[in-house]
Amino acid sequence: MNVFQESCCSILGVLLVFLLQGSCSDPDAEVVHKAVGESLELIADYPKDGLEVQWTYNENVFAEFDKYIKPVGSQSFLKRLKMNEDNISVTVEDLKRQDSGSFSMVARAGAVQHKTKIIELHVHELIRDVQIEYNVSRLQSENICTFHLRCLASGDPNPSYSWSSHQIQTQGPHLNISLRPAENATLTCTANNTYSVNYTTETVVCREKLDYSSVLSGFPLKYLLIAVGAGIVVVVIFGATLAVCCRRRSNKGQGESEAGITVYEEVNTDGPAKKRSESVANGMSIYETVNDTKLSQNLPQTLYDKINYQRHPAVSTSTSTSSPYQEVL
Known part of the structure; x- marks a missing residue:
């Protein structure tokens, strides 16, 4: 008997808890889902004559209307709150996840209390x-x-x-x-x-x-394939650059050796000495002609020798018919 009474009491207690929870929740609350960054507009859709409205967030007033709208309270949404007196609304912009909660609009006109509108807001991150x-x-x-x-x-x-x-x-x-x-x-x-x-x-x-x-x-x-391919390309470019540099250096050395014998190499060449006129393919200059050709001892060697060539015997002091001026003439 006692067991039956205890079981009945426990069942009644559970039913009482569910009834209390049901009475605390408002069946007329509107559930709204928003994404981070979106906006929530709360419009006071009531008759305008003598209307007074309060907007609350988790039972804290953050805006009110009495002839005009103004922010009040803790200013939770001060920098994100937009007010529009044409349709008597407030808009919370740039929603954040922590803005999830209960919003309500409490309105009255004189002695008439309008029905309170409740919005349960859930703010979600977008899955990107x-x-x-x-x-x-x-x-x-x-x-x-x-x-x-x-x-x-x-x-x-x-x-x-x-x-x-x-x-x-x-x-x-x-x-x-x-x-x-x-x-x-x-x-x-x-x-x-x-x-x-x-x-x-x-x-x-x-x-x-x-x-x-x-x-x-x-x-x-x-x-992984992209990384391997990039490595192969780098190795090929480096090898080609190295080969081109070596080839240019080799061609440069060969060109210098084939450029011909310099004047110093001609001097040091073994064997019988050659005349400059014989070694130069383009001919001789006037100076090379003078150096290569030995004139006869009987011919004048210089301009002055030519003038004085076949000079008369020296003029004797005893001779009165000749003079140096007559010899030159």
């Missing part, structure tokens, strides 16, 4: 990007590849994740699958919250030999 990271381990004894996958989304820090493929339907950010050699699986990870959704797809393949590009999580094979 979804990526799949994975690594693979190989069980050699059974020749099986085990892939350990992880789904990551940017934006909302706590989105919901789900995986899907032809044979897989599961929830959560992590997934482990096993494949045999030459088998593959195309997996789609979807991240979503109440306001946005985004997804990405990845194909994994179990190869005969361990694919080290798969072991490197977040470093796909295409990036």
Whole structure:
């Protein structure tokens, strides 16, 4: 009997709790979902005659209307608050996640109390990007590849994740699958919250030999191939530049050796001495002609020798018929 009474009391207590919770929640509240950066407009849609309105956020007044709108209270939205007296509204701009909460509009006209409008606001981050990271381990004894996958989304820090493929339907950010050699699986990870959704797809393949590009999580094979190709191009360019430099230096040395014999090399050449007129292909200058040709001792050697050539015997002091002037003439 006592047990029955105790059980009845416990059941009544539970029912009382649910009734109290139901009475505390407002069934007329409007639930609104917004993204970060968007705006929330709160319009006081009441008759305008003698209207007075207060806008509250979590039961704290932040704006009011009495012939005109003005911000009041803690000024939580002072720099993001836009007021419009034409339709008697306030707009909270550039919403943030911490702005989630309960907004209400309390209005009256003289002694008439209008029905309070309540808005439950939920501000969400947009899911902007979804990526799949994975690594693979190989069980050699059974020749099986085990892939350990992880789904990551940017934006909302706590989105919901789900995986899907032809044979897989599961929830959560992590997934482990096993494949045999030459088998593959195309997996789609979807991240979503109440306001946005985004997804990405990845194909994994179990190869005969361990694919080290798969072991490197977040470093796909295409990036490794790009790095190797860039290294080969650098080596080829460096080798070609070095070969061109060596070839130019070799050609320069050969050109200098083939330029011909200089005057110093001609002097030091072994063998019988050659005349300058015989060694110069373009002929001799007047000076080379003088040096190469030895004139007869009987011919005048200079201009003065020519003038005085075949001089008369010296004039004797005893001779009266000759003079130096007569000899020259």
